[in-house]
Amino acid sequence: MIKLLLVDDSELITGGLAVLLGVEADLTVVECVDRGEEAVRICQQQTIDVVLLDVRMPGMSGVEATKHITETTDTKVIILTTFDEDEYIVEGIKNGAVGYLLKNTEPQQLIQAIRSVMKGQSILSQDVLEKAKQGFQPVKKTADLTSLTPREVEITRLVAAGLSNKQIAVQLYLTEGTVNNSLSTILHKLELDHRTQVAIYYLTGKAGDHDAAF
Structure with a gap:
């Protein structure tokens, strides 16, 4: 059973996700909260496998909460974002998020993403990847892959x-x-x-x- 924590300051989002994910036999929603600080506390005090985390919330942001959660627990973080939050993408990944998805991701894709991160994979939706590419200023160098076969x-x-x-x-x-x-x-x-x-x-x-x- 994969234990989930849902974090968003919109009850509409967390409530909808709880219903969607709760019908899956291998998923269980432990709790829904609306603050980054509360998410960190719960992950540190309970066994949470995956947290679905909003970026913009009152108080501690999702990006900051990601850093605390990944540094102090074994919980895997999937950040849920909207198109106007692309400035957080690289920072979220830097802070240890293993998934970065849009809030309009298809339900089955979200469910599969949760299962995939539990198998050690990282998930970045194509739309978010495009946003990450656009977020960088043009660079003169290309990736140095000379050490690779x-x-x-x-x-x-x-x-x-x-x-x-x-x-x-x-x-x-x-x-x-x-x-x-x-x-x-x-x-x-x-x-x-x-x-x-x-x-x-x-x-x-x-x-x-x-x-x-x-």
Whole structure:
């Protein structure tokens, strides 16, 4: 059973999500709250597997709450955003979010995203990835992939294209386990933490650090 915490200052959002997710046999909504501080406290005091977290809330923002949650607990954070919040994308990923989805994501895609992050994957919707690309000023350099093998470069390209590990395996005629192992090697070589950072690095030449310009 995957234990969920829903965090949004709109009861309409949390209530709708609670109903949507509550019907899934492997998902259970532990609590709904409307403050980042409360989300941090609950994650630190209870076993929460995944938190779905809004960005803009009174008090502590979702981006700041993400940092506290990921640094002090094993809870995985999926940030739910709207199009006008793209300035938070890179900072959310930097702070440890393993998922970044739009609030209008199709229900089944959201449910699949929750299950995927529990398997160690990171989720970045294509629309959000496009926003991240637009948020950077043009860069003169491209990503330095010289430390990667040709196969690793191709896997990196497909990650940036938004493909899952399973889809990459099918396209490259590899096992999913081989792709998983290759991605771990890629992360180590590029000194990155998440596949979402790999995608942004490949597309922009920047790793999504504090020096990234919006």
